[in-house]
Amino acid sequence: MKLNLDIVPLSSWLATGKEPFVIAGPCSAETEEQLVATAHLLAATGKVSILRAGIWKPRTRPGEFEGIGSIGLEWLKRAKEETGLPTATEVATAKHVEEALAAGVDVLWVGARSTANPFTVQEIADALKGVDVPVFVKNPVNPDLSLWIGALERINRAGIKKLGAIHRGFSSYEKTAFRNEPMWDLAIQLKTVAPELPIINDPSHICGTRELIPYVAQKAVDLDMQGFIIESHIDPSVAWTDAKQQVTPAALTDIINNLSLRKAESNDPVFEDKLAVLRKEIDALDDQIIKKVADRMKIVEKIGEYKRDNKVTILQVSRWEEIIEKRSKFAKALNLEEDFTVKLLELIHGESIRKQNQIMNAKPAMEA
Structure with a gap:
């Protein structure tokens, strides 16, 4: 927009x-x-x-x-x-x-x-x-x-x-x-x-x-x-x-x-060429991240179906706490800020909950 x-x-x-x-x-x-x-x-x-x-x-x-x-x-x-x-x-x-x-x-x-x-x-x-x-x-x-x-x-x-x-x-x-x-x-x-x-x-x-x-x-x-x-x-x-x-x-x-003033763009062609290469690397990694998230959501959907069939609640706090603890430690070892890691996990978890809720509350095909 x-x-x-x-x-x-x-x-x-x-x-x-x-x-x-x-x-x-x-x-x-x-x-x-x-x-x-x-x-x-x-x-x-x-x-x-x-x-x-x-x-x-x-x-x-x-x-x-x-x-x-x-x-x-x-x-x-x-x-x-x-x-x-x-x-x-x-x-x-x-x-x-x-x-x-x-x-x-x-x-x-x-x-x-x-x-x-x-x-x-x-x-x-x-x-x-x-x-x-x-x-x-x-x-x-x-x-x-x-x-x-x-x-x-x-x-x-x-x-x-x-x-x-x-x-x-x-x-x-x-x-x-x-x-x-x-x-x-x-x-x-x-x-x-x-x-x-x-x-x-x-x-x-x-x-x-x-x-x-x-x-x-x-x-x-x-x-x-x-x-x-x-x-x-x-x-x-x-x-x-x-x-x-x-x-x-x-x-x-x-x-x-004492401010270090910076420019929005550079007129140096060597800089721009190097920046273009690095941005291509970023683009490729972003594509991989999105693909991995999509793959994760497919597994989430299977979990949602399994929970539905076995009448198990969507949210299981102990599992969520385990994810936060383990992934935060791993992220810290990779030099990622804990606050960023938690926010990222919360976004993914929120979408996972939404998808499972959608599956659990979907009407059977005969009723739809």
Whole structure:
């Protein structure tokens, strides 16, 4: 499946000459002095293309700082006038869109909580009709590619052709080193169905702590994302929101300077020839893997018939535990990650259960 988005290339609306493309600024506009001072430091780095600041902040619980409100738009305007940096902010209602555009904000983005609600996205889309402004759409809070795609389509159908996506990670019940699990595969799936869509990474919200940002940023570059939106504060230790994940402008410079930038393609014919040979080897192995899986499923069908005839349940937990234990050890010996092995086995096991269930519940030929 390919998305039919009517968009223009990133280079035609964000040709900044800087690589990678970076949107940076404080999580929240707190005071005029804080925002303008941060903007000057970011502009001085020479790394930042657009200044960001949260004006309206949707918080998980009431009573937390929910943004300075509309007055912050005037501060953004001043920062733009003094530094020359275009500005960006998040919008979550039609009123936000109207006020931001009236204040001359150059780029808008739809936040993760908004993306998760089609009613909210449609309200924003309706407010954008007839407007020529770049809009980025963050992935929804939960790992739902359809919601992300749906939000992009709604904004695009409102006439927004300068459209991009922001990968900021997804909520997970499992506690890991990340604030939001990257789930890179979902971002890759979006790139696959919409190869022309610019995707930038939000390492601040994925990481939750500034120490992990360089690692995630490098991974995003390696996956051919076009840039970043990173939270940067003049003094993160006193930030009113998300203090742990914000970096100083100087630290931001170090992060960008230490990235190993890579190209999507090479013009070296020797490289391309070698790559073609290796890809042929991969293709042959993929064919073998699929063939082996198909052979396995034929045996699964025989097992399903045998269980049916002997009135035995499909799921046998002890057997599944045995598979996980033995195959994980074998895979580890072959230098495969345990997490990958378990996910692969779960996929195969799930299809095996489906096939056996289909066999057990099929009507006899005389009844069909």
